[in-house]
Amino acid sequence: MEWDWTYTGEILPDLLNGLRVTVTATIAGYAIALVLGLVWTLLRRTPSRIVNQTVRWVTEFIRSTPLLVQLFFIYYVMPTFGVTLGPLVAGIIGLGLHYSTYTAEVYRAGIADVPKGQWEACTALNLPRSRTWLDVILPQAIRRVVPTLGNYLIAMFKDSPLLLAINVLELLGTAYQIGAQTLKFLEPITVVGLLFVAVSVVSSILVRRLEKRYATY
Amino acid sequence: MTDVLDSYRLLLQGAWITVQLTVLGSALALVLALVFGLAGTSARVWVRALNRVYVEFFRGTATLVLMYWFFYALPLVGFRFTPMAAAVLSLGLNIGAYGAEVVRGSLNAVPKAQYEATVALNFSPFQRMRRVLLPQAVALMLPPFGNLLIELMKGTAIVSLITIGDLTFRAQQIRGATGETLWTFVAILVLYFVIAQVLQLGVRFAERRVDRMLGRGPAPKDDPGAVVAAGASGTGVNP
Amino acid sequence: MPPTEPTDTPSPSKAGDAVPRVSDAPGIRFEKVVKRFGSNVVLRELDFTVAPGERVTLIGPSGSGKTTILRLLMTLEKLDDGVIWIGDRPLWHQDKGDGKLVPAGQKHLHEMRKQVGMVFQQFNLFPNMNVRRNLTEGPVRVLGLSKDEANARAQELLELVGLSDKIDDHPARLSGGQQQRVAIARALAMRPKVLLLDEVTSALDPELVVGVQDLLRDIARQTDVTLLCVTHEMHFARDISDRVLMFDQGQIVEEGPPEQIFGSPSEQRTRDFLQAVLAT
Structure with a gap:
């Protein structure tokens, strides 16, 4: 079988549509991951043993089980509790939830890296706890971890094709659907693969730039 | 819930496939990581370029896309893969790219002085790598390798999408047969979690062994100094 | 400056330990050796010779190129120009038979390294x-x-x-x-037939220095290796060496037996250096 350029041209608009869904899911999921991860991190620092141990094990559980199964869980199980979600919304929540356990680790490491003297300076200045966190600790911690967070955005983008398993017509799902209709899989899936490589490579170059910029503090 | 437990044979079959995929995939990934990681430390530019191309390309691809490509696209140009082969290849190639970066980074992190000592003892380039640099780099590789192993294990779930009867695939079957959506998924999530914990234990065990090889960690016999040090490190409290 | 002691303090070692040692160890010769790091010329056309079995100590301010000499001999740094001879064979070159020297391959370096051993400042076990x-x-x-x-x-x-x-x-x-x-x-x-000691006591706690130095003194007595030693410990240098080379900026400022260099140095730069080292 030969590569069919006309066919490739015909399917491109559909694929770009799929890419739009992929990007939407990634960005929305990432927003959830960034916020929820911070929630986990802060909860783990509460003095209550019950709270921080529970959070520790819940996040460990989410982090060490497959995203795909979690997507199924959200999509198929939640309706039995009366929460019915559309495929895309379920997918976004799944991505965000799964990756929040990674961002939580990143934040934790970032906070641990803030020198002890910064905390002591806050105490010496008698800053209230909320000011200490919002004005001193978090800005420094987050600055340190920007490149790592960038890497997780890329990782998430590459995990987004799993959403096809819960009927989201994202990039790979679209390609598969086209292939199934025409029985010509080579062009759509190859194009999708190249799109993924292109986006990932370009974004990891950007992340490396970030690393350079934030390396010197 | 009992319906799910009744299907335990099916779940165990699935878990077995998941374990097999994890073992085969990580074996392939390990080989690729070592080969391309070593290439990344070569003095020759074109060998290093080989490392860059492999790493950038396969880190950039999504595993599922790669697997679909092996399974659906390549047969159309004459390359036919069994589902298992397509799965192991795509998992191994993808995680191997991350592993190659770990190997390269760890080798580069071995102090240059160690290399110089091997030259002073007139070791051949192969002996330098095999006897001194690689064993020391392994200590640095193990923790990130542990994470990659868990990632690979989780990644195996996608093989259910190309009809391989792994844990996730069996779950869909049981769910279809019994309608027990909640407990089916709870059961396999727990199974995945258990597998992950076992893998983590294995990695910790390996880490301890390597620490012993390097003379770190708890003292082998009567060494009061080391015991005190070990006790002290355990008392660290978060601020 | 303490009064000069005779170098050949009668030692409890075997008798035939006289100054012109008979040794099967090779000598070393540097011929117009050049070593650059980027635009920084560390050694400029350096010439010197070490006799078979001779113990030579290199002293001088840091950055004067002493350690580079040892590292060139251990093939840890590449030569930029000139020839280094160990015995009658060039270290970094191969003789193509017609007397012309060409840069050597790995095999030759492996062969030459058999004669050389090195002890590092940071031990590198x-x-x-x-x-x-x-x-x-x-x-x-x-x-x-x-x-x-x-x-x-x-x-x-x-x-x-x-x-x-x-x-x-x-x-x-x-x-x-x-x-x-x-x-x-x-x-x-x-x-090894040539032993290189690169500031071997600099990384040690002060109370451990003497023990290691005593050991090296004993070894120097018991073997007939050609010894090249870089050190900042002037007493040690005096005890262990037949000859001392004072380096500055990649060139030999002054050389001579230890009693001369430490007792009555003729160059101002040597005097300044010794004063600075002994003051600390």
Whole structure:
């Protein structure tokens, strides 16, 4: 079988549509991951043993089980509790939830890296706890971890094709659907693969730039 | 819930496939990581370029896309893969790219002085790598390798999408047969979690062994100094 | 400056230990040796000779190129220009038969390195091996000794450096002084004919320095290797060497027997340097 350029041209608009869904899911999921991860991190620092141990094990559980199964869980199980979600919304929540356990680790490491003297300076200045966190600790911690967070955005983008398993017509799902209709899989899936490589490579170059910029503090 | 437990044979079959995929995939990934990681430390530019191309390309691809490509696209140009082969290849190639970066980074992190000592003892380039640099780099590789192993294990779930009867695939079957959506998924999530914990234990065990090889960690016999040090490190409290 | 002592203090070692040593160790000759790091010229057309079996100490301010000389001899740094001879063979070059020298390949370097051993400032023991394997790995893998032969050699050398009881320990469990003793034994296990000592006591706690120096003095007495030593310990330099070379900016400022260099240096730069070192 030969590569069919006309066919490739015909399917491109559909694929770009799929890419739009992929990007939407990634960005929305990432927003959830960034916020929820911070929630986990802060909860783990509460003095209550019950709270921080529970959070520790819940996040460990989410982090060490497959995203795909979690997507199924959200999509198929939640309706039995009366929460019915559309495929895309379920997918976004799944991505965000799964990756929040990674961002939580990143934040934790970032906070641990803030020198002890910064905390002591806050105490010496008698800053209230909320000011200490919002004005001193978090800005420094987050600055340190920007490149790592960038890497997780890329990782998430590459995990987004799993959403096809819960009927989201994202990039790979679209390609598969086209292939199934025409029985010509080579062009759509190859194009999708190249799109993924292109986006990932370009974004990891950007992340490396970030690393350079934030390396010197 | 009992319906799910009744299907335990099916779940165990699935878990077995998941374990097999994890073992085969990580074996392939390990080989690729070592080969391309070593290439990344070569003095020759074109060998290093080989490392860059492999790493950038396969880190950039999504595993599922790669697997679909092996399974659906390549047969159309004459390359036919069994589902298992397509799965192991795509998992191994993808995680191997991350592993190659770990190997390269760890080798580069071995102090240059160690290399110089091997030259002073007139070791051949192969002996330098095999006897001194690689064993020391392994200590640095193990923790990130542990994470990659868990990632690979989780990644195996996608093989259910190309009809391989792994844990996730069996779950869909049981769910279809019994309608027990909640407990089916709870059961396999727990199974995945258990597998992950076992893998983590294995990695910790390996880490301890390597620490012993390097003379770190708890003292082998009567060494009061080391015991005190070990006790002290355990008392660290978060601020 | 303390009064000069005769270098050949009668030592309790074997008799024939007179000044012109008869040795099967090779001599060393630097011919117009140039070494650059980027635009920084560390050695500029350096010439000097070390006689077979001679013990030479290189002194001088840091950055004067002393360590670079040892590293060139150990093939840890590449030569930029000139020729280094070990015995009658060039270290970095091969003679194509017609007297023309061409840059040498790995095989030649491997062959030449057989004669040379080095002890490093930071010991550089292999942390992934215990003391025994640190000492036997080279003899077994490189020299092709049997395990038993290598073991016997290791035990003998550990006895010499006074660490027989540490043979199964890991380097990480030894003190700095003990690690350096093991490193000395490791270098000797390869039976080098040229031994390079690169500031071997600089990384040690002050109370451990004397022990390692005493050991090296004993070794210098008992063997007939050609010895090149870089050190900031002037007493040690005086005790161990037949000749002292004072370096500054990649060139030899002054040379002579230790009693002359330390007792009545003729160059102002040498005097300044010695004053600065002895003041600390």
